[in-house]
Amino acid sequence: MTTRRSALKLGGAAVAAAVAVPALGSTAIAQPHGFDPKPGSDGVGDPLFPTLGNGGYQVVHYDLTFDFTPVTYDFTAVVRINAKATQDLSAFNLDTDGHTIDSVTVAGRPATWVLAPGKSGQECTVTPARPLxxxxxxxxxxxxxxNGKAPRLGLTGWKFGTDGGFASAAQSSRADTFLPCNDTPSDKATWTFHISAPQGYVAAANGELLHKTPRADGSTVWHFALRERMATELIGIAVxxxxxxxxxxxxxxxLRHIVPQGQEDKYGPIVARTADHLAWLEAKFGRYPFSVYGVHIYDGYTDALENQTLSLFSTNWFKLDANGRPGYETTMVHELVHQWFGDSVTPHDWQQAWLNEGPAVYYAGLYGEERGWSVLEDKMKATYEKLDAVRAADGPPGLPKALGGTNIYDGGALVLYALSLRIGQRKFDxxxxxxxxxxxDSTYTSEAFIRHTVDVTRDSSLDPFLRDWLFGAVNPPMPGHPDWKASA
Structure with a gap:
């Protein structure tokens, strides 16, 4: 075990240098009003996840070394977090769940730490040898x-396949089941990964594969770098x-895709459709915001998820519809839209999630319509009819009471559809x-989107228009469709 750690540590240092991670030392910054260290908060006040994330610092870079053993699901790991204090800090918290922590250092000095239950997992309170x-x-x-299958206080982000391996599906608060981190979308960072995989397995992670390091036991360390910043919930590691x-x-x-061994002929033509999907979306949004993209198809997952630069799909997703059409392509487009809306431009907190899911639903519907598989207007009318009841039960699109509801997905798309009818397609585009x-490469709020829309269109009447659609208790009238009514 010591030999493995040493080898991985050297690889991690080399890759970190290659991607120009800033050197973060322990030099104190002079403070004009004295030095008054206090603990950072154990949450950032997310409306839906009050204890998610931590205050008092911002992460600049994560460097994760992950040594995983398939079938037994045991792992050892090292994470190096480069950060910057945003206050005088006597202690700070990390989100973690289900890990045995062996050591913690801060600025190169041993630190003390305490694990305690949190609302979504565990809180690790770190006290540096010297305040920051x-x-x-x-x-x-x-x-x-x-161990990947060990009990946890919260939900897990681990997804296990029939091959004895795993893939990560961490959204929205489960990155802490893979590493201690600042698990909030408001704190984005660059990343490097060093993932070990034994013979017969491959490793995957967000970003570009830089190189592979063979080891004496026949396993390989795969080194990846994500140069664009990413929120923790979008982590996409796998063995x-x-x-x-x-x-x-x-x-x-x-483009790089991962498909199950022995099923290359089945899934190769499917993942090859990605090039056309990218061209279709780049014509609408401009250049894809990252340096690589791909699709990971795995039998250990049952849904579809937009892990940054490497979307994760279930093997069961890719079936022709009742008319023999590849309707699953709309979901491939949905997750690809998220690379712009959600991954590059990320919600500051989870109550803003409609502007992740709304565009993904809207443009997936538009893609299906252009291919004659569906009619977007019909979908929007059906959503309009039921959304008042959803607003009452789950909150309006801009103020959801929880994640995962129709208000965020179809309701968010309905807001955008109404805006497109109000201002015309050219201005909407x-x-x-x-x-x-x-x-x-930043974070957003609904307020920012409202201001942005007014700025681009130079139409101040769109401020109350969008507020009614996003925050109102009932649907406003749909532009151009006075006959649309909510279901009784």
Whole structure:
């Protein structure tokens, strides 16, 4: 075990240097009003997940070394977190769940830590040997271990396949089942990964594969780098019996997909459709916001999820519809839309999630309509008829009471559909295209989208229009469709 850690540590240092991760030392920043260290908060006040994330610091970069053993599901890991204090800190928290922590250092010095139950997992309170100054850059290293199937206080992000491997599906609060982290979408960072896979398995992670390091026991360490910032909930690590399939988009973007071993002929033509999907969306939004994309198809997952640069799909998803058509392509487009809406432009908190899911539903519906598989207007009318009841039960699209409801998905798409009818398709296309350009690699709120729409259209009447649609207790009238009514 010591030999493995040493080898992985050296690989991690080399890759971190290659992607120019800033060196974060322990030099204190002079404070004009004195030094008054206090603990950082154990949550960031997310309306839907009050204790998700932590206050007092911002993460700049995660470097994760993950040594996983298939079938037994045991793992050992090291995460190095480069961060910057946003206040004078006597202690700070990390979100974690189900791990045995062996050691913690802060700024190169041993730190003390305490694990306690939290509302969504566990809270790890770290006390550095020396308090941190506001503005100080520092590195925290946590060595930990565990088992993918071990009990946890909250839900798990681990998804297990018939191959004895796993894939991660961490949305919205389960990244802490893979690593101690600041598990909030408001704190995005760059990442490097060093994932071990034994012979017969491949490793996967977000971003580009830089190189592979063979080990004496026949296993391989796969080194990945994600140069664009990512929220923790979009982590896409995996160790599976899979095959990498490679290609390029029509403009030369590298594509890499992972399909089950022995099923390359079945899934190869499916993942090859990604190039056309990218071209269709880039015509609407502009250039894809990252340096690589791909689809991971795995029997250990039952749904579809937009892990950044590597969307995860169930093997059961890809079936022709009753008319023999590949309707699953609309879901492939849905997850690809998220690379712009949700991954590049990320919600500051989870109550803003309609602007992740609304565009994904809207453009997937539009894609299906252009291919003659469905009619977007029919879908929007059906949503309009039932949305008043959903607003009453689950909250309006902009103020949901929880994640995963019709209000966020179809309701969010309905808001965008109403806006497109109000301002016309040309102006609507400009609003959406400029949104992902203006807020690339950042976080957003509904208020920002309202201001952005008014700015782009120079139409101040769209402020109350969008507020009624996003926050109102009932549906406003649908532009151009006075006959649309809510169901009794």
């Amino acid at each position: 100054h506001n503005g100080q850059a520092f590195t925290t290293e946590i060595r930990y271990r565990g 599976v019996k899979g095959t990498y399939l490679y290609g390029t988009s029509h403009r030369g973007l590298p 400009k609003v959406m295209r400029e949104w992902v350009k203006r807020f690339k």
